[in-house]
Amino acid sequence: MFVVSFIPAFKDNYIWLLTEGKRAFVVDPGDAAPVQARLEADGLALEGILLTHHHADHQGGVAELAARWPVRVYAPGNESITGCTHPLSGGECIEVLGQPVRVMAVPGHTRGHLAYCADGALFCGDTLFGAGCGRLFEGTPAQMSASLASIAALPDTTRIYCAHEYTEMNLRFAMAVEPENTALQTRVASVAGLRAAGLPSVPSTLAEEKATNPFLRCQEPAVVAAALRQGATAREPVAVFAAIRGWRNNF
Numbered sequence: 001m002f003v004v005s006f007i008p009a010f011k012d013n014y015i016w017l018l019t020e021g022k023r024a025f026v027v028d029p030g031d032a033a034p035v036q037a038r039l040e041a042d043g044l045a046l047e048g049i050l051l052t053h054h055h056a057d058h059q060g061g062v063a064e065l066a067a068r069w070p071v072r073v074y075a076p077g078n079e080s081i082t083g084c085t086h087p088l089s090g091g092e093c094i095e096v097l098g099q100p101v102r103v104m105a106v107p108g109h110t111r112g113h114l115a116y117c118a119d120g121a122l123f124c125g126d127t128l129f130g131a132g133c134g135r136l137f138e139g140t141p142a143q144m145s146a147s148l149a150s151i152a153a154l155p156d157t158t159r160i161y162c163a164h165e166y167t168e169m170n171l172r173f174a175m176a177v178e179p180e181n182t183a184l185q186t187r188v189a190s191v192a193g194l195r196a197a198g199l200p201s202v203p204s205t206l207a208e209e210k211a212t213n214p215f216l217r218c219q220e221p222a223v224v225a226a227a228l229r230q231g232a233t234a235r236e237p238v239a240v241f242a243a244i245r246g247w248r249n250n251f
C-alpha cells in the first residue's frame with residue numbers, strides 16, 4: 001500500500017500525496033507550486049494525478065505539473081478538465097503505484113464528482129467532509145444522498161481523506177443539529193485539541209463520521225426531528241438531508 005501524506009494549499013485545501021518509494025501520485029493539485037516544491041524536497045517522481053472534480057482549487061495545478069512530468073491524469077469524463085488523459089465515469093478499477101483503486105461516482109457537489117477508494121482509504125474530494133458534506137452546486141439532494149449512502153456502505157475503518165480542513169466549522173453546525181450526541185461532544189473536544197496543536201483533523205474514519213456527521217445520520221430520530229423543525233416536508237432520508245443541507249447553507 002502506498003504511503004499517504006498531505007501538501008497544504010491555499011487557505012484550507014489538502015492535496016494528498018501518495019508515494020511508493022520515490023514514485024508519487026497526487027490527488028486534486030489545485031496549485032502546482034507546493035506540489036513541485038515537495039517533489040523536489042523529497043526527490044520524488046510524479047507519475048499520475050487523480051482528480052475528483054473540476055473546481056479550480058482541485059485542478060488548477062494540473063497543466064503546470066503535466067508540463068514537467070509525464071503524468072497520467074484521471075478525472076471525471078463529463079466535466080471540463082485541463083489535460084485529462086484517462087476520463088472516468090465511476091465503476092472502473094485503476095492501478096495507482098501498484099495498488100488497485102476503485103473509482104466511485106459520487107455526484108452532488110458537481111455532476112461528475114468521483115471518489116477513489118484504495119485499500120482502507122477513500123479520497124472523496126468535496127463530497128464528504130469531516131462532520132459535513134459538500135454544497136450541492138450541480139446535483140440534487142437525491143443524488144448527494146445516494147452518493148453519501150454508497151460511501152457509508154464502505155468498511156467502518158475506511159480513512160476519509162477529504163480535500164478541505166472544514167471539520168471544526170462543520171462540528172459547530174453538527175452540534176446545532178444534535179446537541180445531545182455524546183460522540184459528537186467528544187469529537188468537538190478532540191478536534192479542538194488537534195487544531196490548537198496545529199494538526200490536521202483529517203483523515204477521520206468512516207465510523208467517526210457515521211457517529212457524528214449529520215449528513216450520514218438522516219435516519220436518526222434526533223436528526224429527523226431537527227430537519228422537521230427546519231421545514232422538512234417528510235421524514236424520509238432525502239427530505240431530511242435536503243432540509244439539513246439547506247439549513248447548513250445559511251448557518
Ligand SMILES: [Zn+2]
Binds near residue numbers: 126
Ligand atoms: Zn469543489
